Amino acid sequence: MINRNFSNLVENYLFAEIESRSAAYRAANPDKTLLKMGIGDWTAPLCPAVTDALRKASSEMGTPDGFRGYGPYQGYGFLREAISGYYAARGTQVAPDDIFVSDGAKSDTGNITDLFSESATVMIADPVYPVYNDTNVMSGRKIIFADANEENGFLPMPDESTRADVIYLCTPNNPCGTAYTRDKLAQWVEFATRTGALLLCDFAYEAYVTDPDLPRSVYEIPGARDCAIEFCSLSKTAGFTGVRCGWTVIPKELTRDGVNLNAMWLRRQSTKFNGVSYIVQRGAAAVFTPAGQAQTGAQVAAFKANAKMIYDAVTSCGIHCEGGRNSPYVWLKCPDGMGSWDFFDLLLNEEQIICTPGAGFGKNGEGYARLSAFSPREVSTEAMRRFTARFGGHC
């Protein structure tokens, strides 16, 4: 009776292993403070526009006229309109009916697999955000890996020799910090259109893009509405890691095998989900007000400044790295040919810095590590001071 696919999962979840080794270090060294540069966990407080909206909605729910029970499965109109406007301000057409409010991109990137048959073939990059892999392992699908490595700048491109039904793309990329240009993403859209593949595009980090050559949505690419689903999140845009809100775009006209995917996902959500908290949706809508955009924009800019500082510090040591510009992540090649977990242990034990071992994201991540820019400025600065002191750079 048990789903045996679970036994094919690799035993330790990456962040659980990091936490386990960090906890062991803390227990053995109670006087030392660890500098968290590992998990992408936003650290700035929620901005005033958001907390005001959360408080107001909380109060509203305590009044007879303001109380709201079950909400629309797809999300409240006020929030879907605001998200649609967020796209429109950048010249991208995404209608409120294309949008499904979610409790975060992670839930939806995992649950979307309900729409596919077990015999569907899935293509993911290596290295990759583990959720894409693990959710498909759980449902027993065949997974093809597209190598991301130094040769292709950690941005795999379509391979004419392989076919997949579903292709996951993450840009700006987690973990590599790299991002597809509009031209490169258009090659994926062309490939999907020609082969009938469906693109699942994770744009959780779109707010970090400032380079005008880099797309912030797949729907900037002509033809994408017929071949792509997009996942977005307020976690890394407005600090909603602990508040939980994101959205998924499934264009109304998108079909596969003659089935309308927008209608199919609505059926999935209305059966296995009951919508996002009204209070949270009010907080989310506040992100898209002028005040919310100014306040969260300043927070994102501060993390981007951290990322640049980290990138410059690592580079000053003569260590190769990617990202750090249109991304909150810096992806570095471990010095002296070290393995990922050896490098993790070195940074942990010698410098009290927690990084994320690249090997945790796939075989091509071996020998790499990810540094996150989401710690407070003073933590990031102290971490890079120690890092450059050890590896002969400056910051």
Next chain:
Amino acid sequence: MINRNFSNLVENYLFAEIESRSAAYRAANPDKTLLKMGIGDWTAPLCPAVTDALRKASSEMGTPDGFRGYGPYQGYGFLREAISGYYAARGTQVAPDDIFVSDGAKSDTGNITDLFSESATVMIADPVYPVYNDTNVMSGRKIIFADANEENGFLPMPDESTRADVIYLCTPNNPCGTAYTRDKLAQWVEFATRTGALLLCDFAYEAYVTDPDLPRSVYEIPGARDCAIEFCSLSKTAGFTGVRCGWTVIPKELTRDGVNLNAMWLRRQSTKFNGVSYIVQRGAAAVFTPAGQAQTGAQVAAFKANAKMIYDAVTSCGIHCEGGRNSPYVWLKCPDGMGSWDFFDLLLNEEQIICTPGAGFGKNGEGYARLSAFSPREVSTEAMRRFTARFGGHC
């Protein structure tokens, strides 16, 4: 590439059809007000203990010291401790590690199917809460129906001639308003223990139980920790329909096919879910404070008074009904042998009352209708005034 099981779903979701017919009536009769006695959608404002906690947590998240990012996948300790205490106060032992905080019982009763193989056989009652059926249709499992009808008082008991791997039980029952006694539930536990079946027990309405012979948790029954998972919700206990919080209990020692289900669910949740909003968890914890228990208890008591009034009014018309005592639902036999949807249309068009047609819950629901006690007192009173005037009763 598409999951073809979705094509086996019945086209119209029950509540969507009710909404569609109601909307058509409203459009044709803009001067009439509809009395909503259909969907179980709580209507009282959130109590002060909860709104205070929600506001406080919202403010806290706006401060550097109070901000919280990703939370524990299983839910914060403060909430799991509070829930454990809620059980302990009734003499039931459920440890914090047995508890998984969810965004509502609907999500978890649906997503739990990830743990089972496609070849697992599932048993559900008929009539039944549609989610149990539809989520298993979506994943292509064989479904066996246990008839709930007048002969067994709408409480099906184990049938020695049938075997199932997974058995859903809902008590107090949605839609029938009936509830298993401790003796009857013990027969299910004994059957599951003997046959190796797993019980999935939905106790979303446990707060409505006042009769001491009726269990409020499956874990009141000896042996249940080795054969049962329990789903609970704050939707019908504290008005969290729009706030979204519930919990699932999977005892640490529960295994099937040699697999520990608590560990398996944790793996599922840590991969496809990122926890419930911190703010919502603080609001949920407030429900279990003395003030929260007093305030939500008074709200539940008011809805129970509605339910009794509805039960008495229907009975006064000489119409047979179930529920209404330890449940917010009254399940009535449509008068004059009418079909469920004909009766729905009659109440809608002639009396402006919206009920839920029993046929929407399964074939044994044909000829029945559900009335919900969750409307405000004045709405319920007016609805039953019209109902009794039409069918010759009094209220």
